[in-house]
Amino acid sequence: MTANTKKNEVITGCSAGVGESAAHYFAEQGWQVYAIVRKQVDADKLIDDSRGVIKTCLADVTDYKALQEAVNFVADDLGVQGLDALICNAGCGGSGPIEFLPIDELEMPININFYGTVYCNRLFLPLLRKAKGKIINLTSGSMCLAMPNLSTYPAAKAALEVYSRQLQAEVSHFGIRVIVVDPGHVKSRMTQTAPEQSKMNLAKLPPESFEFYGDIIENQISIVDDMIGSGKEPEDVAKVYYKIATSKNPKSFYAVGADGKVMRFLAKWAPEWVKTKVADYIQTH
Secondary structure, eight states: OOTTTOOEEEEEOOSSHHHHHHHHHHHHTTOEEEEEESOHHHHHHHHHHOSSEEEEEEOOTTOHHHHHHHHHHHHHHHTTOOOSEEEEOOOOOOOBOTTTSOHHHHHHHIIIIIIHHHHHHHHHHHHHHHHTOEEEEEOOGGGSSOOSSBTTHHHHHHHHHHHHHHHHHHHGGGTOEEEEEEOOSBOOHHHHTHHHHHHHHHHTSOHHHHHHHHHHHHHHHHHHHHTTTOSBOHHHHHHHHHHHHHOSSOOSEEEOHHHHHHHHHHHHHSOHHHHHHHHHHHHHO
């Protein structure tokens, strides 16, 4: 690709996992990548390991001012060009019973997964409009089943799916496409560090939470421990991102892998009693 024809993308959450893999994969295909990370050490590693062109911006997706500065940097660097793709990959999980979680733990999944995505979509829209670009927002199959002890994480992802449909209705006349991706279970930083994060969350709970929710908490600990080493490779999801970004007519929704597709099939077609049985099985096995 020449300087004038080189495609470009912004991707958030690039410090590890799918985001890091996608940044490198797009760069290797000749794309100009703008990677948004929170820490300088992660930015340096991305650049050092890159086999293509990756430029980094330091920002937390919940920090609107920092994101505006990132947008300004990308706009100045692109010049007259627009933005071909925005991949809102940053996210975080959550665990613990709603009744006893500290307020900041309740707010975090919503602030990062939902508002962080909304902020990025909103701020990069002028650049996306210039190129008739694509927005890729990340959801989760956790919203498909009624599972306890996941804090507000599933609710944040459910809201994100509704919001993405709304945004598509607002921006379709610009030629912008909004696509939602459910990556399924991935070997991401979030899943690989879930046991450690879960223990930190549990340490914040008052003793009475274990009195009322002890069995549910113990089941959740077991599920989280089983996550280590499991899941699809991050590059599997990165390749789906690339397929969407290079497609002339992408679908509005993609589920990655058999696990993601099965979960969506259950959510759409299975009666409630079947979904309840599946949720119960996951919690106890």
